[in-house]
Each structure stands twice: as C-alpha cells, then as structure tokens.
Amino acid sequence: MTSRSRDVALEPGHEAPVAVPLLAVALFLFASTAIRFRGIFLEPSFWAEDGTFFFRDSVELGPSAILNPVYGSHHLLPRLIAFFVSFLPTYWAPFSYAVAAGWLSSLSLGLFSRAGFRWLVPDDRLRLLLCWLFSLAPGTSETYFALSGANYAMFCGLIFLLLERDGEGRWQMGLRRALLVSFLWFSVGQGLVLAALVGYLFWLTRNRNYLASLATLAGATLLNATAENVYRPHPAPGPGLLAVIYMENLAVRLGFIPVLPHRWHDAARKLPSVPFLLSSGALIGSYLWAAFRARRRDIEAASVLALAVLSAMAIYPLTALARNYGVPRFPHAQIPLVGRHGMVPAVLALLLLWQLLARPGRKGAWRVVATAFLVWTTLCVLHEPYYKPLSPPLAPAWVWPTQASTIDEALRARRAGTLQEPVVLRQIRCRPAPLWKIRRLTIAPNDGSTPSGPPPPRR
Numbered sequence: 001m002t003s004r005s006r007d008v009a010l011e012p013g014h015e016a017p018v019a020v021p022l023l024a025v026a027l028f029l030f031a032s033t034a035i036r037f038r039g040i041f042l043e044p045s046f047w048a049e050d051g052t053f054f055f056r057d058s059v060e061l062g063p064s065a066i067l068n069p070v071y072g073s074h075h076l077l078p079r080l081i082a083f084f085v086s087f088l089p090t091y092w093a094p095f096s097y098a099v100a101a102g103w104l105s106s107l108s109l110g111l112f113s114r115a116g117f118r119w120l121v122p123d124d125r126l127r128l129l130l131c132w133l134f135s136l137a138p139g140t141s142e143t144y145f146a147l148s149g150a151n152y153a154m155f156c157g158l159i160f161l162l163l164e165r166d167g168e169g170r171w172q173m174g175l176r177r178a179l180l181v182s183f184l185w186f187s188v189g190q191g192l193v194l195a196a197l198v199g200y201l202f203w204l205t206r207n208r209n210y211l212a213s214l215a216t217l218a219g220a221t222l223l224n225a226t227a228e229n230v231y232r233p234h235p236a237p238g239p240g241l242l243a244v245i246y247m248e249n250l251a252v253r254l255g256f257i258p259v260l261p262h263r264w265h266d267a268a269r270k271l272p273s274v275p276f277l278l279s280s281g282a283l284i285g286s287y288l289w290a291a292f293r294a295r296r297r298d299i300e301a302a303s304v305l306a307l308a309v310l311s312a313m314a315i316y317p318l319t320a321l322a323r324n325y326g327v328p329r330f331p332h333a334q335i336p337l338v339g340r341h342g343m344v345p346a347v348l349a350l351l352l353l354w355q356l357l358a359r360p361g362r363k364g365a366w367r368v369v370a371t372a373f374l375v376w377t378t379l380c381v382l383h384e385p386y387y388k389p390l391s392p393p394l395a396p397a398w399v400w401p402t403q404a405s406t407i408d409e410a411l412r413a414r415r416a417g418t419l420q421e422p423v424v425l426r427q428i429r430c431r432p433a434p435l436w437k438i439r440r441l442t443i444a445p446n447d448g449s450t451p452s453g454p455p456p457p458r459r
Helices: 022-036 049-060 062-067 076-085 090-113 124-134 150-163 175-185 189-205 208-225 239-256 262-269 273-294 299-312 315-322 340-357 364-381 399-416
Strands: 423-429 437-443
Touching (some): 022 090, 049 062, 049 076, 049 090, 076 175, 090 124, 124 340, 150 189, 150 299, 150 340, 189 208, 189 299, 189 315, 239 273, 239 315, 239 340, 273 340, 299 340, 315 340
Antiparallel strands (some): 423 437
16 A cells, blocks of 8 residues: 555445535535524525626526626526526526525535545544534625625635546546536636646656646636726735735634634734734644644645645635735734635635544544534634524515515516516615615616616625
8 A cells, every 4th residue: 555545445444434415515505504594594685796797687688697706706607507497487596596595505415415525534433523514604695695704615616626636546547537626716706826736746656637627727717807896995906905904814714713713813914914914823833733634644635734724725815816805804903803804714714623633543632622622612613603693584574575566567568579678677676684685676678788786895
C-alpha cells in the first residue's frame, strides 16, 4: 500500500463502512433544516433576489431571463429552476423555490458523506454527523432555502468535488465530474478563487479533465467580468488592501472563532493591530503545526487540503472587488460574523477541526481531551442560533393568492395572444421585510420590450 492511500484504508479497530446513499443524507439534511426554519414553508414567500430577480424576470422576460446576470454574476442553475417553476401555478413559486434551493444545499453539503472522504474523516458515521453540522453553520437561515443564497452551499460542494479520492488515494476527476464542475462554474461566481486548486491538482495528476475545468472556469469568469454590475466599487481596492482583507478574515474566521465563545468575538475583532496579528498568527501557526504532524505520512493530501482552504478564503477579497460594501465591512473590527458571509468559513473550520481530531487510534486521556476540545470548538464555530422562530406574516393572507391569480391570468392571455394592455402589479412583498419587495412587475403583450421597475435594494 502506498503512503498516499494509508489514510484512506480502514485502520485497525475501525468498523466496517456504513453505506448511506447520498440522496438519503440529503433528505435528512433537508428535513432537519426545514424543521429549524419551518416558517419558510408555513408562510411561503420569496427571499430577496429570488423574487426581485429570478421570479420577476422569469415572468417578464420568459426563457431569455436564463442568461441574465445578477449584480455582475451569472446564476445559470437558479435561473433554470425559475424557468421550470414558471410552468407551475404561480401561487406555488415561493414554495417551489425554497424546495429546490433546499435540495441544492442538502446535496452539496451531503457530498462529504461519500466514501471518497475517508482520507479526511475515516469513520463513516462521523462524516454523516459532520454533514449535519455543516447544515447548522451560520448563515444557513438565509441561504439554505434561497435560490439566491444556495451558491454558498454549492461553493462548498465544489470544494468537496475537488477533494474526493478513490480507495487508492487518487484524486477523482472523471469526465462526468468535470462536466458537472464546469456547469456549476456558471452558477457560483466565487468559483474563481478555486483556480489555483484546480491547477495544482492538474500538476499532481496530469489529468486533462482539470484543464477542461480550468477552461470553462475562465469562460465563466470572463462572462461575469463583462456583465453589468452597478455595485462594483469605483475605484477598485488595490492589492495591498485586498491582502489585508484576506489575512484579517482568515485570522478572525479560522483563527479566533473556533476557540472563542460568541460573547468574546467582538473583543477579539477589536484588538489593536499588533496583538491581533500576534495572537491570530499563534493560533493559525499552532493548527498548521498540528495538521503537519497528523498528515506527515501523506504530504500530498495535506498540501491539497491547505490549498483548498486558503483558496476558498479568498472569497472575501473577491467580494470586495465585486461589491462596494466589501471594503468597509471586511476589516477585522467590522467583519460580519453572522449571515451568509459566515457560512463557508464555518464549513471550512469544521472540516479542518474534525479531520484533525476525529481520527481513530487515540486512547486514554488523549482521546478524552481531543473529544472535549472538538466539542468546544464545534460549539464555538456554530455560534448562530440553531432555531429561527416564526416571523410575522408579510401581508394579510389574501394578498399573495390574489396577486398570483392575476399573474396567471395575464400569462395565459399573453400565451394565447389576447393580452392587449400591460398588466402591472406593485408591492409584492419578499423576505426579509420590509426592505425587500418587487416594487413593480409588468406582464406586457408579446409586441415589444417589457418595462421593469427600479432596481431592488442592495443587501
């Protein structure tokens, strides 16, 4: 057996594998998360851009909306879902969007249950538990069941697709996987930061499917770069500032948060620069030392994992380049620790901690200490409340059914060619209220351009 495959094979004392189909894992993640956020299904309504972009455009523009960008980024898969949902009664659109987004998120996070990740966490049962912990990550309350936020879970899924190995320790990138990854690039703009990882895997394996994935990533990046984005900062932040944003987010999200309870997070973020840099450097350096010792038999795997994590954390400088709120919000004293910006680093932190500490062969006092530390750090990472109570209804119960009925009648008339005048609906409410709403939705006859309302508010 080669050194590359030693961590993949079953070690002495390790029980037989527990084969759980990916669909079963995804169903469990979907159900458990739906129970946590059951208001999404008891009071269905669009989430933010799900309504103001995906739904509105699918109604106003029809199939041509599939290729429309959102804030300078293409979302091919959510657009396709919105297109297919448009064939259902409009009343069910918010519910259908949530179900589709929940399945995308569940499948993406459930990928880690597959046997190809035994090199990270050998015990199949622990990987199932870890998939469930991923679904508890901060930010899932606003991303898990939203088409506009599912790209964060899909980004994690892309990382998993790149990190999977077979029983001999070989990195997996067959033609079908390369096609899937290439398709996802056009829905996950953050995928750009994984270019170095894909290139490194090609260098290790000489597998040409990685080159094909890089080529499609370049195409998706060019498409996004040339799309109109009214929220791109002018002037763009320089390399020095982007480097600071990267290092400070790395320090806070992967250094401080895993070891500090939530009530101490603000104090850590507001440390003066020198103590902040010294303490965060010590935390990250200690982890790197421990990770090197744990994986000294498989340096190739350790290098790929490290590059995956370091590359993924570049989503913060990338966001600062694409959104004008990035520079003021991402310095260490201002970093938002909750919401969608916290999801990816929480998944990465859990992955790093569990692959290091949840390993077989440890006995006695060391096992007790490692387990206690793993529980402590996991609770620190999962600092956002696990349960979101029901929120007040967005509007009286009759409003959305009436609006949906009006939209259906207008669409039927447009398809039949009998729609003579544009039908205009106003104030279709979305979550989170009261900021988000479709201010104007216009269903025009098939005789020219369709006017649209003012741009929706920015998050």
